[in-house]
Amino acid sequence: MTEAVLRTKDLPLRPLTGVESAKRAAAFHAVSQHLSPEATKVGIGSGSTVVYVVEKLQRLPKERTKNITFYPTGFQSRELIVGAGLKLGDVADLRDGELDVCFDGADEVDDRLNCIKGGGACLMLEKLVAVCSGVFVVVADYRKLSNSLLSQYPRIPVEIIPQSLSYVKSKIHALGGVPNMRLGGTAKAGPCVTDNGNLILDVDFPHGATVDGVRLKRTADGKDIKGLGLSTEEVALRLKAIVGVLEHGIFWEGDKKPVVAYFGMEDGGVTMRKKGLPDTPIAASEIKM
């Protein structure tokens, strides 16, 4: 791409406030910390926070990005990569662990770094890119910080093939879940259709889950959905086991969870959540903008 596209590092930053400013701080800090000079293959996730990851990449000296191929998790991130003049890769070429790092957003991150993703309906390719990454880094804002999944973000997005709609709904009901088919919104009548031509069910568990006819409740401390031992992990496995479910938005130990998550905070700083460490505040003055 042209020098003109890449020389945006010379431009002043757009003034931002509130949540947008928090997202940008998290994204800029994450790129500063995790884009190694040796990186050659990098995953770019989806959503509104990842926009700032690409903005940061675009502001880096060209030498830092010219040898890197960027792999998108859907139509939106493909457009971001191309629009920033970065080299676009094909996700279909990726093998296990092949990406040096992947930067992606999240809808909620718990204190064990389990995530809910898929609020933008991109969860399938996001999970594929995440599992192909050596280092998976989440960027988000303070609203996504949580102690247990489903306490901040109310539903688990599940991508299903359209022909399985009735069957999957019935199986989710049997688990005690309430499946809501995601709609296209004001710009489109009918369902939200994913980049893969599928449907999204947003699944809530308002009263806990049911296994073998036994109703399970959320634990008193709000941890997981477990009751008699039905953990976040088991919900993930049970959803995945339903025929017609392509993927669900729980990113956990069994597939991939981030090694670190950065949350832009209301005070301009960033909170780092990393396995084995207490949440660590990073002051606004330490963020390289």
Ligand SMILES: O=C[C@H](O)[C@H](O)[C@H](O)COP(=O)(O)O
């Ligand atoms: O499908 C979409 C993704 O999982 C997004 O990464 C997630 O919804 C977070 O998006 P945002 O950064 O806009 O909050």
